[in-house]
Amino acid sequence: MKILDLEQDESQIFSRQILGEKTELRETVRKIIEQVRANGDKAVQDYTQRFDRANLTCFEVTAAEWQESKQKTPPEMVLILEEAAENIRDFHRHQLRKGFTMQRPDGSQLGQLMLPLQKVGLYIPGGTASYPSSVLMNGIPASLAGCEEIIMTTPPNAEGNISPALLTAASIAGVTRVFKVGGAQAIAALAYGTETIPKVDKIVGPGNWYVSEAKRQVFGDVAIDMIAGPSEIVIVADETCPVSHIAADLLSQAEHDPAAMAVLITDSPTLAEQVNQELQMQLEALPRKEIASQALERFGKIVVVTDLTQAMQVANRFAPEHLELCVSNPWQALEQVRHAGSVFLGAYTPEPVGDYWAGANHTLPTAGSARFSSPLSVDDFLKKTQFMYYTQNQLAQVAEKISRFAEFEGLDAHSRSIRIRSHGGPK
Secondary structure, three states: OEEEEOOOOHHHHOOOOOHHHOHHHHHHHHHHHHHHHHHOHHHHHHHHHHHHOOOOOOOEOOHHHHHHHHHHOOHHHHHHHHHHHHHHHHHHHOOOOOOEEEEOOOOOEEEEEEEEOOEEEEEOOOOOOOOHHHHHHHHHHHHHHOOOEEEEEOOOOOOOOOOHHHHHHHHHHOOOEEEOOOHHHHHHHHHHOOOOOOOOOEEEOOOOHHHHHHHHHHEOOEEEOOOOOOOEEEEEEOOOOOHHHHHHHHHHHHOOOOOOEEEEEEOOHHHHHHHHHHHHHHHHOOOOHHHHHHHHHHHEEEEEOOOHHHHHHHHHHHOOOEEEEEOOOHHHHHOOOOOOOEEEEOOOOOHHHHHHOOOOOOOOOOOOHHHOOOOOOHHHHEEEEEEEEOOHHHHHHHHHHHHHHHHHOOOHHHHHHHHHHHOOOOO
8 A cells, every 4th residue: 555644645645436426327327217217117127137137027025035034044144143133223222212392481382203204225235245234234223213114125146036144134124125126226216116116215225336326316306325435444543553453454444345445544654564564465365355456556545644633633534434543542532533434442343343243333424424424323214393383372472573574574475374363364
């Protein structure tokens, strides 16, 4: 990886892959969405055959497939999924919020209802890979929120099947229906509905560039959680953290995608050199060596700073998806965090603890969006509705002020609506 100096290489340090730059991708996705809206299941079938090499006439997972999935998932894995799911539920239960009612001295009442979204769509990557952790992380908060229908889409393999572990995780998470559809066509189907795939109120979950761009394009017709980019990790480390740990953690994100970003920020030039050497050694034994090598070459960086205060300033500028604080006093460093999706404290809390086990959500803001957005949570599956109640006497006490306010804005019918109740008719 490149070892960069903050004072000399600032433009290189903060460069990233940007989704909006991909003009050809935008046009391809626009056409897919257009075709799915116009032709429904037929378009979805055609794109599934074209992109996933699967010839399906029925997209929905059958009752028999649900039943078989747990039997086909290794028993040890079922137990691991169930325990991880309980950790996730335990964390997300703390996010549940109730509505409220307030009463003013004049007796008028106001309040807020917290209502679950009725239908939500979970997009789960699949095909040649299987990510049951993403099923748990997206499905469990929706289930806790009380969503009536939790609909999952995931691409099939060439034989038209999906991983039994994904279905097992879906069952554990409370998913109600699963469809074997992936890519931009799945996002379009969830956003607008087809003959068999229901239209949902919100789409959540990670995906490739096509999925992210499709979510961007359907936003407004349907809600989305976020537009996720390639995986990212920023590690702030001092000489107390073992070099082997740092290198392994950088590679844990670099192996995701050739566009993944892996960054080390350190106040130790010696540590920077040692990590660079260790990376090359660990790369040789990595099955996904080619992918990780491309990521490190394109978006891997080691930034040398003067001290840990400056390191935290640089980390906040990245606003990373994952931030590891591998320093002697990580709790003190945590106080300086302003922008990050999820923070991992100390040398023995690597990023995979969050991916699979601890219980905090692993669907996180990327591409610097942690400056203004948050990890997926129960809140993503709830909406707020306000209410208010005035009696005739309570309205009469404030009617003149409301009418004057409305007339000041030039909205006479608003004023009339008040006066007709408080004075027997408009003046």
